[in-house]
Amino acid sequence: xxxxxxxxxxxxxxxxxxxxxxxxxxxxxxxxxxxxxxxxxxxxxxxxxxxxxxxxxxxxxxxxxxxxxxxxxxxxxxxxxxxxxxxxxxxxxxxxxxxxxxxxxxxxxxxxxxxxxxxxxxxxxxxxxxxxxxxxxxxxxxxxxxxxxxxxxxxxxxxxxxxxxxxxxxxxxxxxxxxxxxxxxxxxxxx
Numbered sequence: 001x002x003x004x005x006x007x008x009x010x011x012x013x014x015x016x017x018x019x020x021x022x023x024x025x026x027x028x029x030x031x032x033x034x035x036x037x038x039x040x041x042x043x044x045x046x047x048x049x050x051x052x053x054x055x056x057x058x059x060x061x062x063x064x065x066x067x068x069x070x071x072x073x074x075x076x077x078x079x080x081x082x083x084x085x086x087x088x089x090x091x092x093x094x095x096x097x098x099x100x101x102x103x104x105x106x107x108x109x110x111x112x113x114x115x116x117x118x119x120x121x122x123x124x125x126x127x128x129x130x131x132x133x134x135x136x137x138x139x140x141x142x143x144x145x146x147x148x149x150x151x152x153x154x155x156x157x158x159x160x161x162x163x164x165x166x167x168x169x170x171x172x173x174x175x176x177x178x179x180x181x182x183x184x185x186x187x188x189x190x191x
Contacts, residue, residue, distance in 0.1 A: 024094070025092050025093075025094050025127070025129040025136075025179075026046070026078070026092055028173070028178040028179045029046075029078075029079065029092055029127065029178075029179055029181075030046060031177070031178045032177040032178045032179050032180065032181070033045065033046070033079070033081075035176050035177040035178075036083075036177065036182065041083070041182065042081060042082065042083035042084075042088075042182060043081045043082050043083075044079055044080065044081030044082075044083065044088060045079065045080070045081055046078055046079055047075065047076070047077070047078060047079065047080060049075045050075070051069045051070065052069060052070050053066055053068075053069045054068040054069055054070060055067045055068035055069075076089075076109065076110060076113040077089055077090055077091040077110055077113060077114065078090070078091045078092050079091070079092065083123075083182060083185065084190060086121075086122065086123055086189065087117065087120075087121070087122035087123065088122065088123045088185070089113070089114065089117040089122055089123070089124050090114075090123075090124065090125045090126060090127055091106070091110055091114075091126050091127070092126075092127045092128075092129075093105050093106070093126055093127070093128045093129070094128075094129045094131055095128055095129065095130050095131065096131050096132065097132075097158075098132055098161070099160065099161050100158035100159060100160050100161060101128060101130075101158055101159045101161070101164070102157060102158050103147065103148060103151050103157050103158055103159065104157065106126070106144070106148070111144065111145065111148050114141045114144070114145075115141065115145060117141075118141050118142075123185060123189055124140075124141040125138050125139055125140050125141055125144075126138075126139040126141075126144055127139075127171065127179070127181055128164065128168070130161070130164070134173075135164075135170065136170065136171040136172075136173060136179055136181075137164045137168035137169060137170055137171060138168060138169045138171050138181055138184045138185075138188075139159075139164065139167075139168040140167075140168070140169075140188070143159075143163065143167045143168065144159070147159045147163070169184045169187070169188065170184075171183075171184050
């Protein structure tokens with residue numbers, strides 16, 4: 001009996017889903033907010049999304065499954081709360097692009113809401129994860145609004161990555177808290 005042995009080792013390629021290398025932005029923010037709350041630093045919570053449940057299947061009482069639901073109203077932003085006596089309101093966005101953050105990721109009603117928060121003395125911003133670079137930025141509302149307003153005039157539909165590097169504030173990822181965005185808030189608003 002003749003046996004054939006491979007002359008070269010087979011190369012096995014591991015498939016890596018880069019989008020799932022780290023935890024999701026929302027989960028990281030939720031852990032951060034829990035840390036802030038447990039350490040009496042701030043009270044910031046994720047806002048629930050208002051939904052209208054239309055249809056539920058009941059195979060048994062303890063196994064009910066929602067099969068049809070609709071958003072009641074457009075949601076405003078993801079998070080709000082209070083820190084050092086100031087109201088904070090922001091939305092979390094993940095970006096998978098290399099060169100720009102698409103303004104399509106933000107809704108007109110979110111921009112209006114953040115504008116109203118800022119006009120009434122609150123702190124309004126986006127917390128943006130650039131997943132390809134594993135970077136996080138706090139984008140002040142003024143910068144977002146400038147590009148939003150300009151997009152209505154000149155049709156530009158994104159904010160370039162360089163704007164984040166130059167006009168937004170990097171937020172460091174760590175262990176506890178996970179995404180320490182209040183450190184950046186301190187640097188911007190509480191000098």
